[in-house]
Amino acid sequence: MAVIDRTFDVAIGGAGPVGLMLAAALAEQGARVAVFEAGPPPQWSPEHPDIRISSLTPASRRMLERVGVWPAIAERRLGPFEAIHAWDAGGARLRFHAADLEQPALGYLVEHSLLQTMLDQRLHAHWGGSVLCRYDCRIDEARTEPSRCRLRLGDGGTARARLLVAADGAGSALRQQMGIGVSGRSYGQHGLVATVRPSKSHGRIARQRFMPGGPLALLPVQDDLCSIVWSLPDEEAKRLQSLDDTAFLAALTDASEAVLGPIRETGPRHLFPLRSQQADSYVAPRFALVGDAAHVIHPLAGQGVNLGLLDAAALAQVVGEALQEGVDPGAYPQLRRYARWRRSDNLPVQWLMDGFHWLFSNSDPVRQLARNLGFLATERLPPAKRLFTALALHSGAHLPRLASEKIRTPTQARE
Numbered sequence: 001m002a003v004i005d006r007t008f009d010v011a012i013g014g015a016g017p018v019g020l021m022l023a024a025a026l027a028e029q030g031a032r033v034a035v036f037e038a039g040p041p042p043q044w045s046p047e048h049p050d051i052r053i054s055s056l057t058p059a060s061r062r063m064l065e066r067v068g069v070w071p072a073i074a075e076r077r078l079g080p081f082e083a084i085h086a087w088d089a090g091g092a093r094l095r096f097h098a099a100d101l102e103q104p105a106l107g108y109l110v111e112h113s114l115l116q117t118m119l120d121q122r123l124h125a126h127w128g129g130s131v132l133c134r135y136d137c138r139i140d141e142a143r144t145e146p147s148r149c150r151l152r153l154g155d156g157g158t159a160r161a162r163l164l165v166a167a168d169g170a171g172s173a174l175r176q177q178m179g180i181g182v183s184g185r186s187y188g189q190h191g192l193v194a195t196v197r198p199s200k201s202h203g204r205i206a207r208q209r210f211m212p213g214g215p216l217a218l219l220p221v222q223d224d225l226c227s228i229v230w231s232l233p234d235e236e237a238k239r240l241q242s243l244d245d246t247a248f249l250a251a252l253t254d255a256s257e258a259v260l261g262p263i264r265e266t267g268p269r270h271l272f273p274l275r276s277q278q279a280d281s282y283v284a285p286r287f288a289l290v291g292d293a294a295h296v297i298h299p300l301a302g303q304g305v306n307l308g309l310l311d312a313a314a315l316a317q318v319v320g321e322a323l324q325e326g327v328d329p330g331a332y333p334q335l336r337r338y339a340r341w342r343r344s345d346n347l348p349v350q351w352l353m354d355g356f357h358w359l360f361s362n363s364d365p366v367r368q369l370a371r372n373l374g375f376l377a378t379e380r381l382p383p384a385k386r387l388f389t390a391l392a393l394h395s396g397a398h399l400p401r402l403a404s405e406k407i408r409t410p411t412q413a414r415e
């Protein structure tokens with residue numbers, strides 16, 4: 001493949017779900033974009049479900065619809081869920097139903113590789129002239145100058161852009177190169193992730209049991225399979241990962257209180273370390289952070305990708321408006337507008353996740369009482385339930401246009 005030496009409006013480091021969504025949203029605004037990804041092109045397998053599965057909110061669905069990839073995802077493999085049942089080891093219960101909120105679903109389980117493959121295909125098919133996607137090509141070095149950013153690429157090429165965006169994940173090397181620090185801490189937990197087959201149908205219900213060691217989520221995917229995210233103290237997670245299948249299935253059935261009967265089969269088990277992390281700043285001159293490069297939260301409410309997709313939509317909106325007005329899209333005042341907008345939305349979600357973790361991941365009787373009262377109040381008080389649901393579904397006035405409930409984009413208008 002030819003080594004490049006070109007100038008773009010925006011260069012993106014990282015083709016995870018957030019980097020690719022940003023590229024699509026920017027292309028939708030008419031920007032010239034390059035995406036550089038350290039790893040190989042995404043590959044989705046129709047036969048074997050990806051172990052990385054995320055729960056997407058209706059707001060994320062709207063964004064994916066508006067950049068034209070949702071139908072391709074929905075016709076391949078999708079796990080919509082119409083209710084959420086949460087309960088606690090002490091017996092408190094909480095239920096949410098899509099019908100009560102006049103929504104077709106409360107969320108959708110989508111494999112990472114499917115999301116990335118469909119976004120990548122869309123970028124090539126629809127915006128191939130204005131978007132360059134280069135895989136196996138990490139950004140080795142980035143340097144900002146007053147009027148542009150210069151990149152040295154892993155394949156020996158170079159590129160220039162008016163704005164560089166780091167979408168390179170929690171350990172972002174680009175963030176470190178720009179001298180932006182992070183504050184955060186480990187939760188002392190790992191997320192054990194696997195695809196399992198219970199004996200009973202999941203009935204399109206997402207289930208979560210809160211236990212002193214951490215929550216266990218049983219999330220409905222196709223064909224009565226469930227994706228599990230089991231947050232466990234570090235050593236316990238390693239122990240459960242190393243059990244043979246029979247012993248692991250027994251432990252999982254027990255932890256789920258056999259709510260779906262005995263769990264009969266398990267796929268490979270993977271561990272992810274769990275952290276809470278915020279970048280000290282989301283922007284620097286000619287530089288912005290999106291997704292996990294900017295913030296990492298506990299997966300207990302399945303919000304990480306969703307927040308990242310909203311970052312992408314907000315940044316694309318700010319850049320698009322700058323381009324339309326003939327303003328430099330990498331100018332610091334534009335970027336600060338993006339940073340204020342997204343930080344004020346992301347921080348409360350992070351505090352809420354940290355609060356849930358503090359309240360649920362222990363067996364202290366005072367916190368047990370607070371949990372029971374909290375569940376009871378939320379179950380019985382419609383305004384409290386509505387507040388939680390609005391937070392979980394990302395409905396509200398702050399949404400970027402791409403995620404809003406009202407508008408149509410040029411792509412939607414054309415199709």
Ligand SMILES: Cc1cc2nc3c(=O)[nH]c(=O)nc-3n(C[C@H](O)[C@H](O)[C@H](O)COP(=O)(O)OP(=O)(O)OC[C@H]3O[C@@H](n4cnc5c(N)ncnc54)[C@H](O)[C@@H]3O)c2cc1C
Pocket residue numbers: 013014015016017018019036037038039053054055056137138139140167168169170173174191192193229272273290291292293299301302303304305306307308
């Ligand atoms: C156990 C677990 C369960 C989760 N469940 C959910 C869920 O249900 N719902 C949800 O919304 N979120 C969930 N999350 C969070 C979600 O997985 C992350 O928020 C999401 O993957 C972040 O996407 P991203 O695109 O920002 O980063 P990533 O997916 O980490 O992608 C970063 C990309 O950058 C590339 N890269 C790195 N360095 C460079 C470089 N120098 N140059 C070029 N490319 C580079 C990497 O190869 C990678 O492809 C979960 C997380 C965990 C750990």
